[in-house]
Amino acid sequence: MFSLSNEIRGYFLSYANFKIILTQTVIVAIGALGMTLIIVSGGIDLSVGSVIAFCGVVGALLIQQGWPVPAVVLAVIVAGGLIGLLNGAAIAGLRMTPFIITLGTLGIARGAAKWLANNETVNYDASPINHWMTTADPFGWALPAGAWIALVLAVLTSVMLRSTVFGRHIFAIGSNEATARLCGVATVRTKILIYALAGCFFGLAGLMQLSRLRQGDPTVAVGVELDIIAAVIIGGASLSGGVGTVLGSMIGALIMAVLRNGSQQMGWPTYFQEIIIGAVIIAAVFLDRVRQARRE
Amino acid sequence: MPTPINTPRLRLSGIDKAFGATQALRGVSLVVAPGEVHALIGENGAGKSTLMKVLSGVIRGDAGTMEIDGVPYIPADTLDARRRGVAMIYQELSLAPHLSVWENIVLGAEPHRFGWLDRAEARQRARGVLARLAHEHLDLDRPVGEFSIAEQQVIEIARALLAEPRMLVMDEPTSSLTQADTEKLFDVVAQLSAHGVSVIYISHFLEEVRRVAQRFTVLKDGQTVGSGEVAATAQTEIVRLMVGREMSDLYPQRSPQFGGPMFALPAGGLEVRAGEILGIAGLIGAGRTELLRAAFGLDPSTVVHTTPARRWSERVGFLSENRKEEGLMLPLSLAENASLPKYKTLARWGWLPVSVLNAATAPWLEKLSIKARDAGQGAGELSGGNQQKVALARLLAYPARVLLLDEPTRGIDVGSKAQIYELIAKLAGQGCAVVMVSSYLPELFGLCDRIAVMRRREVVACKPTTEWTEQTLMTAAVGADTA
Incomplete structure (x- = not known):
């Protein structure tokens, strides 16, 4: 980092680049909010990238149909929530492994997105939604609207996770589901709710993706779930459940964005980026193990 | 001083161990004769497991000496301890539930020729150690997970026996067994003892100690507070050593009044x-x-x-x-x-x-x-x-x-x-x-x-x-x- 030329370092630390990094963080950050709920509850969701693409296509089609903005926003979030609801119902109701179920939905949602979009991008003339993720600052809010939305949601989610009965139940289920059941927690209902709520976050992330691309692309966001999971784990959550914070996950998301942005600024080839991010994920999981060993 | 005719199987003396500021063991001594079943008694936190970790090479003591059959014994790690004849049976069983009985017993010590597994030999060895425990009737080919906890424990002991241990440590072996299975386990321990294997038997249940062990040692707060012949010591005396309180105080006096x-x-x-x-x-x-x-x-x-x-x-x-x-x-x-x-x-x-x-x-x-x-x-x-x-x-x-x-x-x-x-x-x-x-x-x-x-x-x-x-x-x- 310190051997960089002054020119590159100067830009990397500039306000303009800071805005770009924050904007790049938004999609992973909103996804990480949902993923934090799921991972703290002891689960996992691999379908996020596909859900983002699916919801983006749904949004683009509805804009094409001339739906008003609030209705589009609501419909896209509900679409994500419905997929989450199905995931949750299969996982909690049928007692199937989250890894397998969401691996299935990963394929289904991607296929459904391509089907809806006729296997091509869905284009529309213009929409106010397009202004949410641009660094041009059309509203004069210093940061893009998407970043503000992510920030507000992060605060709300953090408070919910820490200081509400629903939030504490998420920790209880992730820590020991048998105990939660014994203590009268409605584990099945709570888990379905967790996946559905997380799905709403993924739907919103899809909307942000749509806003950034200005078109519905059914092939976008492949593998984004891995960035999101990595952000949550880097943020200190444990894959075995019961541990995790929203603040940590947000810092994790920021680290992922800085890594991507930094290596772009350095002009490193994308394969090098991939290697670095892969190594960071492994290091984070290793850290998780060390932390767990210390707790025991 | 005359040289003793019988060298003890195990002699620990002056064992110290500290974790940070906590002194877990203070000058602990323990002597076990060949073929003896020796009960190690003490409340949780008295230092029993720390002592057994030192014995089995998991951790190293800060001071003190250990001898096995008169030879100084300083295990480098658990594998070294096992090689020198000290085997542990832990409270939590460590079997692979999907593998068969014989596969579990020879696991890690499979007989082979140039890397090819010698099944016949492996099965024969498994049957041999089970026979020593009077359990040769167990079906060698059934997955271990299908057996009862008690039978799984016998399989685990059989696995330990394959290495021909001189010293076997059993940590709370009956905590998940029924009365009937406990009886069977006592038979197994007696078999071991008859074959000259010394056993350190850790238990909370004094009735069991009385049944199975010849001698006992009581640990309290990391120190040896007493040892002796089980038969010559009253149970109340052992409890007093353990907790410094009388057995009769264990259960509260009640004058129950029943409602509907x-x-x-x-x-x-x-x-x-x-x-x-x-x-x-x-x-x-x-x-x-x-x-x-x-x-x-x-x-x-x-x-x-x-x-x-x-x-x-x-x-x-x-x-x-x-x-x-x-x-x-x-x-x-x-x-x-x-x-x-x-x-x-x-x-x-x-x-x-x-x-x-x-x-x-x-x-x-x-x-x-x-x-x-x-x-x-x-x-x-x-x-x-x-x-x-x-x-x-x-x-x-x-x-x-x-x-x-x-x-x-x-x-x-x-x-x-x-x-x-x-x-x-x-x-x-x-x-x-x-x-x-x-x-x-x-x-x-x-x-x-x-x-x-x-x-x-x-x-x-x-x-x-x-x-x-x-x-x-x-x-x-x-x-x-x-x-």
């Missing part, structure tokens, strides 16, 4: 009254745990249709026999563990800050003399006895009026046991109804007003405690009267 029926169990028309402690005895597998779980709505039942949530709201509480797997959320705080069932009553409009949880739990730490920093401490950091008190605190804090307790003192030390007995007696005195499943007969006799016996998922008898003897109760449990 408070709770009906879904078997044999069994009812428990206010102020009553009802014990349920029986062998493991007799359906005692299942009866409590069905009554609480944890397992599906054709007789009762309820859920844990509904039971809690009727102020019925349940204590699981399985503290780690089901009873507690070990990574979470004491406050969360103790108040999970009453989150909804503690919360306002779904709002439940951690400070409210901690404040609601703090008084219980004091009332149950739980040794913890504060209510925010992780449950996993506490000792077994204190963890069990946290699990009980959950029922008290709710507060439950009917207590369904499944093995409430399993795996905890005598001191904590006495405190839990006292607590149960006090609750009954306050008009709670208590149902208590236990495999430990002395505590049923010491605490309960009535004892019901289960056999093959049926309640076969229920009488006031005074009308039972251990003899008649065991007869009812094994069904010898009808045979």
Whole structure:
């Protein structure tokens, strides 16, 4: 980092680049909010990238149909929530492994997105939604609207996770589901709710993706779930459940964005980026193990 | 000084071990003769497991000497210890459930020619060690997971025997066994002893020690406080060494006053009254745990249709026999563990800050003399006895009026046991109804007003405690009267 030329370092630390990094963080950050709920509850969701693409296509089609903005926003979030609801119902109701179920939905949602979009991008003339993720600052809010939305949601989610009965139940289920059941927690209902709520976050992330691309692309966001999971784990959550914070996950998301942005600024080839991010994920999981060993 | 004719199998002297500021072992000595079964006794935290870790090479002592058969013994690690003839059987079994009996027994020591597994030889060796334990009838090809816990334990011992150990350490081997299986294990230990293997037998159950061991050593606070011949020492004397208190103080004096029926169990028309402690005895597998779980709505039942949530709201509480797997959320705080069932009553409009949880739990730490920093401490950091008190605190804090307790003192030390007995007696005195499943007969006799016996998922008898003897109760449990 310190051997960089002054020119590159100067830009990397500039306000303009800071805005770009924050904007790049938004999609992973909103996804990480949902993923934090799921991972703290002891689960996992691999379908996020596909859900983002699916919801983006749904949004683009509805804009094409001339739906008003609030209705589009609501419909896209509900679409994500419905997929989450199905995931949750299969996982909690049928007692199937989250890894397998969401691996299935990963394929289904991607296929459904391509089907809806006729296997091509869905284009529309213009929409106010397009202004949410641009660094041009059309509203004069210093940061893009998407970043503000992510920030507000992060605060709300953090408070919910820490200081509400629903939030504490998420920790209880992730820590020991048998105990939660014994203590009268409605584990099945709570888990379905967790996946559905997380799905709403993924739907919103899809909307942000749509806003950034200005078109519905059914092939976008492949593998984004891995960035999101990595952000949550880097943020200190444990894959075995019961541990995790929203603040940590947000810092994790920021680290992922800085890594991507930094290596772009350095002009490193994308394969090098991939290697670095892969190594960071492994290091984070290793850290998780060390932390767990210390707790025991 | 004349040279002793019999060199001891194991001689530990002056063993010290400190972890940071905590002195876990202080000048501990232990002598075991060849072929002797030696009981190592002490409360949780007395230093038994630390001593055994030093012996088996997991950790190294700070000072002291160890000898095996007169030869200095300083194990580099557990593998080295095993090579020098010291094998451990841990409380938690370490078998691969999907592999067959013979595969488990030879695991890590498979006989081979140029990397090709010699099946015939492997099976023969497995059968050989099982025969030494008088268990050659076990089906070598069946997956280990299909056997009972007791049989799995025999398989685990057989695996240890394959390395021809001179010294076998068994850590609480009967904690999950029934009376009948315990008897079989004693036979196995006797077989080992007859083959010249020395055994260190760690147990909380003094009756067992009396049955199985010839000599004993008591550890307290990391020091050897006594040792001697089991047969020549009164049980009360051993307890006094362990806890510095008399055996008779273990069970509280009660003058029970019964109210009306408070709770009906879904078997044999069994009812428990206010102020009553009802014990349920029986062998493991007799359906005692299942009866409590069905009554609480944890397992599906054709007789009762309820859920844990509904039971809690009727102020019925349940204590699981399985503290780690089901009873507690070990990574979470004491406050969360103790108040999970009453989150909804503690919360306002779904709002439940951690400070409210901690404040609601703090008084219980004091009332149950739980040794913890504060209510925010992780449950996993506490000792077994204190963890069990946290699990009980959950029922008290709710507060439950009917207590369904499944093995409430399993795996905890005598001191904590006495405190839990006292607590149960006090609750009954306050008009709670208590149902208590236990495999430990002395505590049923010491605490309960009535004892019901289960056999093959049926309640076969229920009488006031005074009308039972251990003899008649065991007869009812094994069904010898009808045979």
